[in-house]
Amino acid sequence: MSTRPAITAAAARGCSATLQGGLAGLKPGATTLKPGATTPRPRAIARRARAEDADAVYRLIEHYAAQGLLLPRTEEDVRANIDHFLALSLGGRVVGCVALEPYGSDLAEIRSLAVAPEHAGGGRGARLVRFALAVAKRRRIARVFAVTHAPEFFERLGFARTERQAITEKVERDCRTCPKQASCALTALVFTVLPGRAAVLPIVGARSVSAPA
Secondary structure, three states, rough: OOOOOEEEEEEEOOOEOOOOOOOOOOOOOOOOOOOOOOOOOOEEEEEEOOOHHHHHHHEEEHHHHHHOOOOOOOHHHHHHOOEEEEEEEEEEEEEEEEEEEEEEOOOEEEEEEOOOOHHHHHHHHHHHHHHHHHHHOOOOEEEEEEEOOHHHHOOOOOOOOHHHHOOOHHHHHHHHOOOOOHHOOOOEEEEEOHHHHHOOOOOOOOEOOOOOO
């Protein structure tokens, strides 16, 4: 899958507004903010996606697929596979998503990583990836890989480059039938979640890095 630090979308900036002086429309007895005080910054929550998140997840993917930054997915596909998705919720609204796509019990792919453009710049894409790695660790998945236009983004998170052909499961499932196979410029990277179990897998050329707890 194509992901980008536009994945930019793949990370995002929270809003904090500074309120100067008194506010019009306050009811009698309401607390006024002192000059220069800031409103509390909403806390983003990473969690498993739910069925009711499917519309928001689809819209996020569709936005970046239209720019050629992500491979498109149909709304039906997102709904059918919503249990593969993780979501980033801010103030009750889904502002980011990532899929942890299983390839058997020991391998998974990070794909469809997207963060709403109005929240770009605050590290939320990286937070989603770290959360996906933590989920993979809890599920005893040995390795996680990504195929991306933005290898530097994943390298900063501990992924190591490898040959796409080394990820045989990905090649068999997607690459052989991809119309861009001959001209594909995507880079494959792998994160070793469980080094002991990863030793028996066919992916080579990646260093071992511990997954977050």
